[in-house]
Amino acid sequence: MDVCINGDQWRRALRLFPDHDFYHTYDYHVLGTAGDESLPHLFCYQGRQCSIALPLLIRRGHIDGRDFYDATSVYGYPGPLISGSAPSEIDICNFQKEIRQELKALGVISAFSRLHPIRTNADVLKGLGATKEKGGTISIDLNSSPEEQWRRYRSNHKRDIAKLKNRGVTCQLSACGNDLDHFIALYDDTMLRLGATETYRFSSHYFEQLMAARDFDMHLFVCRAEAKVICGGLFSSCNGVIQYHLGATERDYLRLAPTKLLFDTVRLWGLSRGFQTFHLGGGMGSALDDLYHFKRGFSDISHAFSVWEWVADQEIYNELCDLRNKELLQSGRRVADTGFFPRYRTPSSEAEEGGRRIAGR
Incomplete structure (x- = not known):
């Protein structure tokens, strides 16, 4: 060995x-x-x-x-x-x-x-x-047709995505270095709100190294409302699989659930680039909880x-x-x-x- x-x-x-x-x-x-x-x-x-x-x-x-x-x-x-x-x-x-x-x-x-x-x-x-x-965890099969992927969305997810777009909320792959700073601040605030231990808190250096890694690609997507970053997520891509790694939402915009638009944007991005699987992960502590149910609203494909x-x-x-x-x-x-x-x-x-x-x- x-x-x-x-x-x-x-x-x-x-x-x-x-x-x-x-x-x-x-x-x-x-x-x-x-x-x-x-x-x-x-x-x-x-x-x-x-x-x-x-x-x-x-x-x-x-x-x-x-x-x-x-x-x-x-x-x-x-x-x-x-x-x-x-x-x-x-x-x-x-x-x-x-x-x-x-x-x-x-x-x-x-x-x-x-x-x-x-x-x-x-x-x-x-x-x-x-x-x-x-x-359990949830994934979206990007090999299926765009219509089939959208069909698997829960109806309220579809409605909320449409509402977010109608309110002018946008989501895109970030090309701006300042967005990482905004995301780090959002993530720190999210961990504070959840009462997270130090295990789940990371330094700015960690995020910078994650984005600069040579062994894989890490992508930052952000949602904006009136030019303000209100939600963001880090997504890896490696050998056909997109992984949702870390995410955060501005507390004043939680009720809008911009993560729904975030996931939909990443799905379409992955589809256009020939990825095979978009893995959303599971619930808190991998439990079948509200977070798992939220992700289940994007796909009925589950994994143990x-x-x-x-x-x-x-x-x-x-x-x-x-x-x-x-x-x-x-x-x-x-x-x-x-x-x-x-x-x-x-x-x-x-x-x-x-x-x-x-x-x-």
Whole structure:
């Protein structure tokens, strides 16, 4: 098994996987390490008839003076990649054996990864820990005719898009550097309004690097009312797939729901450029909630969203969980019983609430 840890190695390896998404790229993983003690790793298995790759962040942690290492994924939808023929049982067995060895050599106690809802390759992880379905996501099939895509829209979405246009609200791909500054301000205000934790707040440098990445294309679309930016979204494009990454709306315009015009504009843009899928994502924390229902109004094509959880060393894992519980109780905080994985990284109940409300945006 090859383990890629620098950009050149990573990019060469990804050439074997023509259907990778931007969540699998080196540039996005580097952005995912900002501000913490983690390093991007791409684990690549080469079989006789297929190749398997799994990107992870190997991160260092500290509990009660004790250091440890575990593996996690970037925010979004990474997960395993497969190229060539469908993996045989022998390939899957060998891949799992080799990644066990590599993670053990790195001292990893547990591993977690969000999985890609469209590139459904979770079978290569079957038997190595557990995969758990957490909710659903929505996508628009851009291979279907424009008429068929519009037909799938919910009637109130169609009416609201028409109302927005009648009120003079416009939406377009941004070509102005100042728009990014406006979007960052909108995004910061949206996170403040939602009570989001620091996990979901990003520096200006993060947004600038996202737009400047060489491994994928990131596009900023903005909606304007009387020349004022009232809504915006960042959308990636990579190997035929458009992903809705981050979005924000001016609080005074929430009732107008300009995101409906935003999504419709991106759909038409993607259609004109030959993209195959526009993935809108899911609900808060990937739940089947109001946000999911809103996105469901654009398409009835849904995908299961799952995560992978694996405990590599049960004894040390249990010790770390006990230390974390002790740490929280000694500081007077409540241990949040949320099914968080790994359990020793469970946030306090106060911190968890803000993150839960916006995760899976």
